[in-house]
Amino acid sequence: xxxxxxxxxxxxxxxxxxxxxxxxxxxxxxxxxxxxxxxxxxxxxxxxxxxxxxxxxxxxxxxxxxxxxxxxxxxxxxxxxxxxxxxxxxxxxxxxxxxxxxxxxxxxxxxxxxxxxxxxxxxxxxxxxxx
Numbered sequence: 001x002x003x004x005x006x007x008x009x010x011x012x013x014x015x016x017x018x019x020x021x022x023x024x025x026x027x028x029x030x031x032x033x034x035x036x037x038x039x040x041x042x043x044x045x046x047x048x049x050x051x052x053x054x055x056x057x058x059x060x061x062x063x064x065x066x067x068x069x070x071x072x073x074x075x076x077x078x079x080x081x082x083x084x085x086x087x088x089x090x091x092x093x094x095x096x097x098x099x100x101x102x103x104x105x106x107x108x109x110x111x112x113x114x115x116x117x118x119x120x121x122x123x124x125x126x127x128x129x130x131x
Contacts, residue, residue, distance in 0.1 A: 004097050009045070033057065033108075034092040035065045043096070053077075055093065055106050056086060058114035065091070069110045077109075084113050 008025035015021040027048040044061055054077075062069040072087035086109030093106045 004100075006097055030096040032094040032096075033061060033065050034094065034103075035062075035067050035089070037092075038066055046095075054086065054088075055108040056111050056114070057108055059087070059110045059112045062087075062089065062110040067091075067110070072110065075109065084111060086111055 006027070006029070009028040011024050011026055011028070013022050013024060028045045029048055030043050031046040032043050042061075042064065044057070046057070059069045062072075067089055069087050069089075072089040074085050074087050076083065076085055078084075088107055088109050090105065090107050092103055093108065094101055094103045096102075
């Protein structure tokens with residue numbers, strides 16, 4: 001892989017409690033997951049965290065590509081979000097950078113704490129909820 005510069009993505013953070021809505025910029029990559037060479041089903045935006053020990057995705061994303069998430073190797077972790085169990089599987093990860101596809105094999109963890117998502121079909125929006 002050659003060196004590529006990727007601009008941060010603008011993200012709107014809704015107001016919560018006494019905190020007003022705000023706009024931030026974050027290192028986000030368009031990502032897709034593959035298991036058993038199944039066709040790509042969807043893309044998710046993934047936050048690039050240079051301090052993370054693992055790639056972690058929502059358990060629902062693993063289920064969507066046909067994984068029995070809870071059959072993976074479970075590892076207890078402790079981080080900024082507290083203690084949780086991640087379920088690890090070997091899979092292929094694809095990231096899209098400047099309309100180019102980059103694929104690599106990965107041992108990724110799946111988290112049930114990343115799953116709370118609220119969909120609003122009428123507004124054509126979804127919201128991630130704090131666990």
